[in-house]
Amino acid sequence: MKNSTRMALVAGTVLAVAGASWGDTVDGAKQKGILPGKRLVMLPSPSGPDGPGFSDNFDSYANGSGLVPQGGWLYWNGSGPPGALNATIDNTLSFSAPNSAVGAVESDNVQVFNITSGHWICKVQTYTPSTATGIGYFIMLNTYTNPYVSGGNWSIEIHFETSTNLVTSINRSIATGGPGNTTLPLIPNQWVQLVLDIDLAADTFNVTYGGLPLVPASPLNKWSQNVSAAVGVPRIQCIDLYSQMAGFRWDDLSLLPVVGANCYANCDASKVAPCLNVNDFICFNNLYAASSTKANCDASTIPPTLNVNDFICFNNLYASSCTNPCAAP
Numbered sequence: 178m179k180n181s182t183r184m185a186l187v188a189g190t191v192l193a194v195a196g197a198s199w200g201d202t203v204d205g206a207k208q209k210g211i212l213p214g215k216r217l218v219m220l221p222s223p224s225g226p227d228g229p230g231f232s233d234n235f236d237s238y239a240n241g242s243g244l245v246p247q248g249g250w251l252y253w254n255g256s257g258p259p260g261a262l263n264a265t266i267d268n269t270l271s272f273s274a275p276n277s278a279v280g281a282v283e284s285d286n287v288q289v290f291n292i293t294s295g296h297w298i299c300k301v302q303t304y305t306p307s308t309a310t311g312i313g314y315f316i317m318l319n320t321y322t323n324p325y326v327s328g329g330n331w332s333i334e335i336h337f338e339t340s341t342n343l344v345t346s347i348n349r350s351i352a353t354g355g356p357g358n359t360t361l362p363l364i365p366n367q368w369v370q371l372v373l374d375i376d377l378a379a380d381t382f383n384v385t386y387g388g389l390p391l392v393p394a395s396p397l398n399k400w401s402q403n404v405s406a407a408v409g410v411p412r413i414q415c416i417d418l419y420s421q422m423a424g425f426r427w428d429d430l431s432l433l434p435v436v437g438a439n440c441y442a443n444c445d446a447s448k449v450a451p452c453l454n455v456n457d458f459i460c461f462n463n464l465y466a467a468s469s470t471k472a473n474c475d476a477s478t479i480p481p482t483l484n485v486n487d488f489i490c491f492n493n494l495y496a497s498s499c500t501n502p503c504a505a506p
Contacts, residue, residue, distance in 0.1 A: 229441035230297070231288060231416075231475050232431035232493040235276040240268040244278050244286050244418075249477060249486045253285035253417065255324035261285035264418060270426065272302040272368040277428040280420025282311060289323060290476055292377070292413040296435040299373040299416070304426035305337045307365035313337035313425030315371055316417035319401055319409040330409030332400050333373060335384070335391070337363060337425060346384055346392045349403050356397045361386050368428065375400060380411040431497075440499035441474070441506050442491065452503035453495060461491050471506075 233248050243263035244250045254260040262284040271277040278286075305313055314337070320330035334347040342363045349355025369387045374394075376382065382400045384392040392398055401409040418427055443452050444460035464472040465483060473482050474490035 229474055229476065229490075229494065230431070230433035231290070231490065232429075232433065232497065233288075233489075234273050234429050234493065235266055235271075235278050236273065237489060238266040238276060240266060240276065242266045248489060249288060249475060249479075250286050251289065251323060253287055253323070253325060253419070264420070264427075267426075270304065272304075272428040277302075277304070277426045278418065280313060280418065280422060280425040280427075282421055282423050285417065285419045287321075287323065287418070288416045289321065289479070290413050290415065290432070292432075292476070293411075294377055296378065297375045297413065297432060298435055299375065299430075299432045301371050301430045302368045302428040303337060303371055304368050304428070305339065305363060305365050305422075306424045307339060309339055309422050309424045311339075311420070311422035311425075313422045314417070314419040315427070316415075316419055317373070317413065318415040318417065319412050321415035323415075329405075329415075330401075330407060331404035332382070332409065332413075333384070334404045335371065337422070339363065339365065339422075344386050344391060347404050348392065349397075349399065354397065355399070355403065356392065356395055359392050361389055361391050375413065377411045377413070431493075433494075439506060440502055440504040442495040442497075442499060443502060443504060443506050444491075446505045448503050450503065453498060457495065458491075461488075 235244075235248075238244070238247050243265060245252050245257065245263050247266075252261045252263070257263065262281050264278045264280050264284045264286050266276050267279045268275040299317070301315060303313070303315065315333065315335045316331065317333040318329055319332045320328060322328070336343075336345040336347065338345065342365075343360045344363050345358055345360045348358055351357040364387055371391075372385045374383050377400065380400050381394075381396065382392070382398050382403075383390065383394040401411045413432070416430070416432065440452070442457060444457040444464070447454070447456065461472065461474075465487065468483060472487055474487040474494065477484070477486065
């Protein structure tokens with residue numbers, strides 16, 4: 178891993194931090210107390226339900242508004258500025274109209290989960306302006322509490338960097354049994370999809386950027402021990418939209434299970450095409466009104482777990498359809 182100087186904003190003060198080995202990652206900086214931590218969430222036990230997944234295209238939020246506290250988004254440090262800034266909803270550039278989320282230097286916003294089993298696909302559209310300086314990030318943790326104090330475990334940390342014109346996945350070193358850092362040429366000034374294929378049962382993952390293998394499939398890719406030096410747990414507890422680049426953007430973010438035989442949006446389990454129709458919205462409303470755990474579409478763990486975000490989640494899943502729309506939910 179390259180040695181570099183990491184600039185970190187702590188309590189409004191800019192510090193220059195000499196980075197080396199895995200200390201040059203966001204994980205390393207946060208573990209060393211250089212970067213501030215996130216909010217307190219009492220997560221359910223690992224045996225808790227995984228839920229149908231999560232998606233957010235940022236289009237239901239007002240232009241110019243902050244990402245936090247909308248759609249279940251939270252500050253990494255739980256309290257916001259100056260330790261963690263807010264991404265902004267912006268309609269001047271997006272993959273799916275009208276909005277995307279645009280980062281600022283030290284914006285740091287998270288979604289919290291407790292997904293402990295299954296095969297999952299995480300997708301996000303990324304946009305790196307060629308004239309911007311700094312690093313844009315996409316990060317996922319397998320162990321996380323909010324506000325972050327210690328004990329987190331990073332599975333994914335991907336850098337989008339204009340100074341090197343590279344997209345870099347920070348991985349466990351070859352010397353310690355991992356694949357080592359992997360790179361692809363950065364594609365600036367256009368939307369490029371990042372796709373993560375995460376198999377928790379096998380404790381493996383692979384990543385593509387623009388359809389090309391950024392982290393090729395390999396048994397060396399251990400989800401529970403990749404970025405962090407310590408061994409973690411094969412689960413998903415956090416997606417972190419962090420940025421050290423003003424103008425880095427994310428859009429059409431989703432984390433959905435690979436379920437060939439199920440379709441959550443087909444709430445009423447209809448078998449007659451079109452299987453996805455207005456009756457599914459009626460069905461979901463009834464589940465919500467009955468306080469059914471099946472209505473916890475976004476798999477949230479923070480009371481009240483049933484809230485408006487579940488309607489947004491259901492709408493997004495309905496809009497994206499299913500491989501088999503007539504499959505049972």
